[in-house]
Amino acid sequence: MLVGLARSGDRAAFAELVRRRQAWIRNLMRRCSGDTTLADDLAQQVFLQAWRSISHLQRPSRFGPWLKRVAINTWLQHVRRSDPLRQAGLVDENRPAQQDTAGVAMDLDRALCALKDEVRLCIVLSYHEGMTHEEIAGLTSLPLGTVKSHIRRGTSRLRHLLSAYMDSPLAEETE
Amino acid sequence: MTVDRDPNLEALFAKAKQVAADDGFTDGVMSRIDKLRKRSMIGWIGVGVVMVALAWTVSSPVTHAVHLATQLLPESLVELDDRWMAQLLAPVNSIAGLVGLGFLGLRLAYKKIFS
Numbered sequence: 407m408l409v410g411l412a413r414s415g416d417r418a419a420f421a422e423l424v425r426r427r428q429a430w431i432r433n434l435m436r437r438c439s440g441d442t443t444l445a446d447d448l449a450q451q452v453f454l455q456a457w458r459s460i461s462h463l464q465r466p467s468r469f470g471p472w473l474k475r476v477a478i479n480t481w482l483q484h485v486r487r488s489d490p491l492r493q494a495g496l497v498d499e500n501r502p503a504q505q506d507t508a509g510v511a512m513d514l515d516r517a518l519c520a521l522k523d524e525v526r527l528c529i530v531l532s533y534h535e536g537m538t539h540e541e542i543a544g545l546t547s548l549p550l551g552t553v554k555s556h557i558r559r560g561t562s563r564l565r566h567l568l569s570a571y572m573d574s575p576l577a578e579e580t581e
Numbered sequence: 582m583t584v585d586r587d588p589n590l591e592a593l594f595a596k597a598k599q600v601a602a603d604d605g606f607t608d609g610v611m612s613r614i615d616k617l618r619k620r621s622m623i624g625w626i627g628v629g630v631v632m633v634a635l636a637w638t639v640s641s642p643v644t645h646a647v648h649l650a651t652q653l654l655p656e657s658l659v660e661l662d663d664r665w666m667a668q669l670l671a672p673v674n675s676i677a678g679l680v681g682l683g684f685l686g687l688r689l690a691y692k693k694i695f696s
Contacts, residue, residue: 511597
């Protein structure tokens with residue numbers, strides 16, 4: 407219903423949609439970019455783009471997947487325009503595992519920034535969004551084999567970069 | 582459906598999902614949307630003003646040209662004494678007919694040359 411109202415130009419309905427989905431989109435952008443300020447700016451762009459094109463959305467029930475596609479396209483456009491951020495800093499492989507969420511997020515973002523753009527995107531969509539390889543291939547227009555190899559390679563690299571967490575009780579406790 | 586995720590990494594990703602509070606994000610988005618709407622409205626008003634100005638500027642010459650054309654196009658090419666024959670041949674024995682035939686000829690030639 408909210409989506410239907412937003413499609414007809416209802417500002418308040420769209421604001422409510424933004425309020426409900428902002429955490430999801432901002433988190434997704436943070437994992438992709440590794441930078442909170444940039445992530446928030448990109449997330450704003452995602453919602454602006456959504457506002458511009460929501461009238462073209464055929465099925466309101468598909469708003470979530472549609473918004474995710476808008477987000478991924480926004481990120482891909484950003485990657486094409488500029489050298490993706492390396493501002494998250496270098497990964498210290500010997501750094502001990504952090505216990506707080508902010509510390510974990512920072513280490514994870516730094517490790518993700520060490521991956522190539524395509525590999526990082528596939529990893530984020532797989533681990534952060536819980537998408538299957540087929541869904542990722544459909545969303546990113548990458549061949550399925552490439553997606554699989556990106557995820558395999560990315561996983562192995564992340565395991566190495568975040569080795570401090572791999573045996574940490576933190577991983578087990580949050581499962 | 583292919584899914585083969587490392588459980589430790591999965592747990593890390595889950596732990597790292599930290600944004601929850603809106604902290605003014607929605608207001609920021611809505612304020613940018615309002616600016617966008619204002620800018621778009623100003624753009625449309627600008628387009629409207631330009632269109633009106635353009636119509637006002639060219640309306641007189643266009644009207645004049647149309648008036649001339651309506652006077653000139655029915656003019657006979659060859660004066661015929663027989664009234665009925667003149668009426669029968671009017672579609673081809675006029676400047677409009679000549680223009681029409683010329684257009685058809687050009688079209689045929691274009692098709693022959695380029696297709």
